[in-house]
Amino acid sequence: QVQLAESGGGLVQAGGSLRLSCAASGRTFSNYGMGWFRQAPGKEREFVAAINWSGSSTYYADSVKGRFGISRENAKNTVYLQMNSLKPEDTAVYYCAKNRRYNSGTSYDGNEYGYWGQGTQVTVSS
Numbered sequence: 151q152v153q154l155a156e157s158g159g160g161l162v163q164a165g166g167s168l169r170l171s172c173a174a175s176g177r178t179f180s181n182y183g184m185g186w187f188r189q190a191p192g193k194e195r196e197f198v199a200a201i202n203w204s205g206s207s208t209y210y211a212d213s214v215k216g217r218f219g220i221s222r223e224n225a226k227n228t229v230y231l232q233m234n235s236l237k238p239e240d241t242a243v244y245y246c247a248k249n250r251r252y253n254s255g256t257s258y259d260g261n262e263y264g265y266w267g268q269g270t271q272v273t274v275s276s
Contacts, residue, residue: 152175153174154248156170159270164238166236168236172228172267174228174246174248183251185249186245198218198231201229202254205221214233217233218231233272237274245267247265250263
């Protein structure tokens, strides 16, 4: 059984920064790719960033490339999303997810993720 818990969301002004954390419980956390997704009210869930099982490879949505950074500390069973130069368009509930596949890489497809956290709200004001 795997459980994911996001934290670090909040209200921030445009241009500001925020770091989200996702703490995972369960076996073999270090052997699975992780991803961040977000969903704004009335919109579909969209991919934000992904990191492979070892942390050696990352992948970002075009909308956040150059502003966001995903990282992980396997010893702490935690994945992070550093968000810089935030825009009002970044306002959404952010979800952490774990890939279904052992030793998985970076994937933008939400269907490849089998475990999801409950989400943390990020609100960026103008």
